[in-house]
Amino acid sequence: MTFKGFLRELERAQRRAIREEERVRKQQLKEQERFNAQEQFENYQAFIHTIKSLHKKVPNTINWREINNKKPPVKPVFSNKIEKAAKAKLKNYVPSFWDKLFRLTPKKINKMEQEIQDAPAKDKAIFDEEMGKYEQAYVKWQEMHEFSEAILAENIPAYQQVFEEVCLPCFKETEEKESPLCAEFQKQYLLVNIMVKNIDNIIPTYVLSLTSTGKLSRKNMPISKRNELYQDYICSYFLAVIRTIFAAIPVPAVLAHAKIEGLNTATGKIEPQIIVSAWIPRETLDKINFDLIDPSDCMKNFICNMKFSKTKGFIPVQPVLPPVDIG
Numbered sequence: 503m504t505f506k507g508f509l510r511e512l513e514r515a516q517r518r519a520i521r522e523e524e525r526v527r528k529q530q531l532k533e534q535e536r537f538n539a540q541e542q543f544e545n546y547q548a549f550i551h552t553i554k555s556l557h558k559k560v561p562n563t564i565n566w567r568e569i570n571n572k573k574p575p576v577k578p579v580f581s582n583k584i585e586k587a588a589k590a591k592l593k594n595y596v597p598s599f600w601d602k603l604f605r606l607t608p609k610k611i612n613k614m615e616q617e618i619q620d621a622p623a624k625d626k627a628i629f630d631e632e633m634g635k636y637e638q639a640y641v642k643w644q645e646m647h648e649f650s651e652a653i654l655a656e657n658i659p660a661y662q663q664v665f666e667e668v669c670l671p672c673f674k675e676t677e678e679k680e681s682p683l684c685a686e687f688q689k690q691y692l693l694v695n696i697m698v699k700n701i702d703n704i705i706p707t708y709v710l711s712l713t714s715t716g717k718l719s720r721k722n723m724p725i726s727k728r729n730e731l732y733q734d735y736i737c738s739y740f741l742a743v744i745r746t747i748f749a750a751i752p753v754p755a756v757l758a759h760a761k762i763e764g765l766n767t768a769t770g771k772i773e774p775q776i777i778v779s780a781w782i783p784r785e786t787l788d789k790i791n792f793d794l795i796d797p798s799d800c801m802k803n804f805i806c807n808m809k810f811s812k813t814k815g816f817i818p819v820q821p822v823l824p825p826v827d828i829g
Contacts, residue, residue, distance in 0.1 A: 535717070536716035539712060550731070553704065556738040557738045557800075558793060559742070560746050561749050561750065570651055574643050575639040575640055577636055580625070580626075580629045581625065584624045584625045584628070585618065585622055585625055661753070665750070668750040682696060683697075684697075688824075690754060691753060691754065691755040691756060692747060692751065693759075695758075695759050696761065700763065705728050705731050707728065708723055725813065738797035740801075741800060744787065748784055754783065756781075759778070760779070761777065762777055763775075778807070779807040780804045781805040781806075786803055807819040807820060
């Protein structure tokens with residue numbers, strides 16, 4: 503091969519390397535695009551699933567009777583075990599051959615006698631520490647015992663405290679934002695008003711899907727599908743609130759109103775309007791398998807006012823009233 507031929511072959515090799523590098527770059531870019539599309543699609547699907555499944559994720563039930571029956575912590579008893587052990591060590595001491603050979607016996611005996619003198623202070627320090635832990639545990643037990651007694655006695659202020667400290671944090675999105683829940687405790691039930699998000703603040707206007715080549719496809723969501731999804735979200739959120747309340751507070755029933763900010767055509771003003779209102783007895787709720795329900799269909803189990811149209815969405819309703827015998 504001539505020198506010129508060698509240069510031409512070198513140039514061709516360089517061009518092949520450049521083309522291969524570009525091919526690899528484009529392939530990596532396509533793979534990244536497919537990965538991004540898959541991730542966006544999965545996130546979208548997860549979000550849609552989540553807003554329809556809020557009723558499945560609720561706190562564990564607080565067993566106030568079990569808390570009330572819990573025994574107080576056991577008060578520690580003073581023990582001079584360190585002193586006893588030190589005395590026993592000295593009493594049972596037998597000088598070894600090496601102790602005698604190197605005349606270590608007096609030194610070891612002095613050390614053990616000093617341990618006996620120090621032992622009472624160590625025993626007291628251990629006892630004081632145990633007493634400190636006991637006193638803290640007893641105060642905590644006493645507080646929980648008295649509080650559980652108040653709950654079991656249907657004490658309204660105690661109910662309110664549990665609602666504010668246990669229930670509200672489950673639905674309050676930020677520390678600064680006003681809570682979406684407001685409760686009034688009646689004699690035999692709890693009345694709760696639930697401010698829910700407007701459809702434009704929660705339900706997307708589009709549908710994401712993946713093409714056969716792995717690309718992301720985005721289409722407008724039909725208004726009927728969007729309204730149905732919003733209904734499922736509202737009912738799922740509604741049930742999640744009720745289940746959270748029942749898990750924390752032993753009330754026999756809840757009267758709940760879900761509200762949105764909407765136009766009052768009678769006044770021309772934006773005002774809270776009830777879109778779902780239901781009377782929910784605990785005994786009815788406890789019979790439902792929430793892992794398998796459709797949240798919108800589930801509302802049929804209760805005395806419920808809810809008007810819904812696939813084309814118009816929710817229509818404001820009148821609040822449900824508690825049964826006459828509840829008052």
